[in-house]
Amino acid sequence: MGTPDFAVPTLRRLAAWPHGALVAVYTQPDRPAGRGHRLAMPAVKQAALELGLPVEQPENFKDPAAVARLGAYAPDVLVVAAYGLLLPQAVLDLPRLAPLNVHASLLPRWRGAAPIQRAVMEDWQPGARTGVSIMRVVRQLDAGPVYARASLPLDDHTAGSLHDALARMGAELLPQVLDALLEGRAAAEEQDADSVTYAAKITREDSCIDWSRPAVQVHAHIRGVTPWPGARVALRFDGQDKTFPCTVAPGAPGAACPGAAPGTLAYADEQLRVACADRWYALGPLRPQGRKSMSARDFVNGALRGLRPGPCGHAAAE
Numbered sequence: 001m002g003t004p005d006f007a008v009p010t011l012r013r014l015a016a017w018p019h020g021a022l023v024a025v026y027t028q029p030d031r032p033a034g035r036g037h038r039l040a041m042p043a044v045k046q047a048a049l050e051l052g053l054p055v056e057q058p059e060n061f062k063d064p065a066a067v068a069r070l071g072a073y074a075p076d077v078l079v080v081a082a083y084g085l086l087l088p089q090a091v092l093d094l095p096r097l098a099p100l101n102v103h104a105s106l107l108p109r110w111r112g113a114a115p116i117q118r119a120v121m122e123d124w125q126p127g128a129r130t131g132v133s134i135m136r137v138v139r140q141l142d143a144g145p146v147y148a149r150a151s152l153p154l155d156d157h158t159a160g161s162l163h164d165a166l167a168r169m170g171a172e173l174l175p176q177v178l179d180a181l182l183e184g185r186a187a188a189e190e191q192d193a194d195s196v197t198y199a200a201k202i203t204r205e206d207s208c209i210d211w212s213r214p215a216v217q218v219h220a221h222i223r224g225v226t227p228w229p230g231a232r233v234a235l236r237f238d239g240q241d242k243t244f245p246c247t248v249a250p251g252a253p254g255a256a257c258p259g260a261a262p263g264t265l266a267y268a269d270e271q272l273r274v275a276c277a278d279r280w281y282a283l284g285p286l287r288p289q290g291r292k293s294m295s296a297r298d299f300v301n302g303a304l305r306g307l308r309p310g311p312c313g314h315a316a317a318e
Helices: 005-016 043-050 064-071 115-122 159-182 215-224 296-303
Strands: 031-033 038-040 077-080 098-103 129-136 146-153 231-237 243-248 252-256 264-268 271-275 279-282 286-288 310-317
Touching: 005 043, 005 159, 077 159, 098 159, 115 129, 115 159, 115 215, 129 159, 146 159, 215 252, 215 279, 231 264, 271 296, 286 296
Parallel strands: 077 098
Antiparallel strands: 031 038, 098 129, 129 146, 231 243, 231 310, 243 286, 252 279, 264 271, 264 310, 271 279
């Protein structure tokens, strides 16, 4: 039971698992997408059809007939990975062994809708790690006991690169739990209620950058909203009447910026830098509104010929 790209590695790994058979794949209904708003299949449906697996797409499980149809498959295990639909207790009671969820965090940290992005944005301390948890699904959000965890260092991941890494990690960890369940040796650990944190849903408002924070936290925030919704900033240069709305890619914290107010924009060594609370932050590639991504050097050469090194403007929320 899954819908987006994150669930596809798990689906493919289950299809190849030698100790059981996938009897059905549940995913959300096809929905309008793109500028043309044409109906598009979820990524999981596309993968399931490629694998020749039966696909079910109920709107929800409020209708007892939808629950009965799932029950007719007589599942030993339900595997959920980013499904996006609430499962009533009647569904959770169907599998003979357990309903399992592949969750993209080290529970109980980052329960909720956006564990990958929030881990990147908030766990910026040196040596921070995140990972995946295989848990038993219960009615309370991401609160079930955990059968297994696997972790990796956050390093300089963006939300996009971490998404892909955790999708693969979860797909590899899941069969270990399934084997243990079949052999009667699976043990689940209750989550520590005192360590719970929640990962609020990411919105377009998260695109805004608070330059008054330390540069390492700004760097984490930009990485956490890459690729979606993207870090957006309006660059205003001295002597220019217009602003330049841009999406900026992750760059790097730099030298200390004593005396520079947060948001001060400077150009040096072919880099556009923004003053944070403690250091300059060198912007990564920029994508001006309606244009392709380009380096700071190309942006300056194309839009602001003759710009001299030094403080040159201000970066503000778009």
